[in-house]
Amino acid sequence: MRLHYHPLSSYSRKVDIGLALRGEPVERVQLNPMAGELGSPDFVALSPFGKMPVLEGTPEGPIFESTSILEFFEERGPRVLLPEGEERRCRHFDRVGDLYLLDAIGAYFWRKDAATRAATERSLGIAWGLWQAELADGRPFLCGERITLADLSAGIAAHYAFTEGLGLPSAIAAYRERFERHPAAAASRDAAEPFIAATLPRRQPKAD
Numbered sequence: 001m002r003l004h005y006h007p008l009s010s011y012s013r014k015v016d017i018g019l020a021l022r023g024e025p026v027e028r029v030q031l032n033p034m035a036g037e038l039g040s041p042d043f044v045a046l047s048p049f050g051k052m053p054v055l056e057g058t059p060e061g062p063i064f065e066s067t068s069i070l071e072f073f074e075e076r077g078p079r080v081l082l083p084e085g086e087e088r089r090c091r092h093f094d095r096v097g098d099l100y101l102l103d104a105i106g107a108y109f110w111r112k113d114a115a116t117r118a119a120t121e122r123s124l125g126i127a128w129g130l131w132q133a134e135l136a137d138g139r140p141f142l143c144g145e146r147i148t149l150a151d152l153s154a155g156i157a158a159h160y161a162f163t164e165g166l167g168l169p170s171a172i173a174a175y176r177e178r179f180e181r182h183p184a185a186a187a188s189r190d191a192a193e194p195f196i197a198a199t200l201p202r203r204q205p206k207a208d
C-alpha cells in the first residue's frame with residue numbers, strides 16, 4: 001500500500017502520524033502540488049476531489065479522506081487510534097478538530113488578511129475551549145495516556161497555530177509539547193517546517 005501525501009499538508013500529516021502510531025509499514029509517495037499533480041488524471045483517479053492524502057493499493061481500491069484511511073487500518077486491528085468504548089468520542093473530536101481547527105488554520109495559512117484572521121481566531125478560540133474542558137482533569141491526551149484519533153488534528157493544528165502567530169492558551173501549548181514529544185509527531189513537525197518557510201512567498205497578501 002502507498003500513501004500519497006505531502007509533509008506540509010495537515011491532513012496528510014494526520015494519516016502519517018496515525019500510521020506511525022500504529023506501526024504500519026506503508027510506503028510514502030510525496031506529491032508535488034506545485035507541479036499540478038493534484039489535478040492530474042492519474043491522481044484524480046485515486047482521489048476524485050484532487051485532495052491529499054490518498055491510500056493506494058488496498059483490497060477495496062484507493063481510499064481518500066484522512067479519517068477513512070485511518071479507520072480502514074483500525075478495522076483490521078489492532079485498535080490503537082480508536083480505543084474500545086471511546087470510539088464515538090474519538091470520532092467526535094477528530095471531526096471537530098478537522099472542521100474548526102485544521103480548516104480554520106488552513107484558511108489563514110494561505111490568506112493573511114484581517115477578516116480571515118478574525119474568523120480563524122474565533123473558531124480556534126471556541127475549539128480550544130472544548131479541548132481545555134476535556135483536559136481539565138489532568139489527562140495528557142483526550143482519551144487518556146496515549147495519543148488517539150481524537151488528538152491528531154488538534155496536535156497538528158496547535159503546531160500551525162504557533163507557526164502562524166495565532167497564539168495558544170497555556171494548557172494547549174502544554175498539550176502541543178506533549179504531542180510533539182512523541183517521535184512520530186516530532187518527525188512530522190520537522191518534515192513540515194522547511195515547507196512552512198518555503199511557501200511564505202505564495203501566501204496572500206503578505207503578512208505585515
Ligand SMILES: N[C@@H](CCC(=O)N[C@@H](CS)C(=O)NCC(=O)O)C(=O)O
Nearest residue numbers: 009010011050051052053065066067
Ligand atoms: N477532508 C479531507 C481534507 C483533505 C484536504 O483538504 N487536503 C488538502 C491538503 S491539507 C488538499 O489536498 N488541498 C489541495 C486542494 O484543495 O487543492 C481529508 O480529511 O482528507
